[in-house]
Structures are given as C-alpha cells and as structure tokens.
Amino acid sequence: MSFLDKAKELIDKHDDQVDKALEKVGEQIDERTGGKYTVHIDKAVNEAQRRTGAGDTRP
Template sequence: MSKLLDKAKELLTKHDRSVDKGLNKAGEQADQRTDQKYTEHIDKGVQEAKKHTGESDTTK
C-alpha cells in the first residue's frame, strides 16, 4: 500500500498546478451548490488541500 501512496504523492508533486486548478474548480462547484452559505469553510478547505499537493505555488 505504501508504494501506491508514494506514487500518488509523486504524481501530485509533478502535476501540482493542475491539481490546484482542479481543487479550485471543486471549491467553486461546492460553493455554488450550497448557495454560498459555506464559502469561508470551502475556501479554507481548498487552501488546506493545496498545502499537500507539492512544492510549487499554491495560490494560483
């Protein structure tokens, strides 16, 4: 199982910007579906997830 986790971490690091874009889109969809009731919580969750995607810039 650790080989699978290592591979997943490697892919996340290699494709950090794409993963971050996907996280942003997922956050936007969640925000729309909840009628912006939880925007602050969703944004916080997206930012926390971005911290774990690799070493490149997570603000884009």
C-alpha cells in the same frame, strides 16, 4: 513503490493541475450550497493546496 508513493509523485509532477482542480471543486461545492459555506470551503481548498504544494512545482 506503494500506491501512496506513486500518488504523491504524480501530484508533485502535476501540482499546477491539482491546484486548479481543487479550486474548481471548491467553486462547484460553493455553488451547490448556495454560498452558505464559502468561508469554510475556501479554507479547506487553501489547506488542501498547501498540503499538495500550492503551486510549488518541482522538476
């Protein structure tokens, strides 16, 4: 199993935590940029969550 396969498996197992971390990172970036890029940051966070499963945890 490759590193990438292991990373995908880990993300699938901990999807809720990944989504929360993405939200937190987005909030930090938004804060550091003074809210100047809020729309872009929100769009990027949403896309990242979609690509990692957006809360659809699997057993």
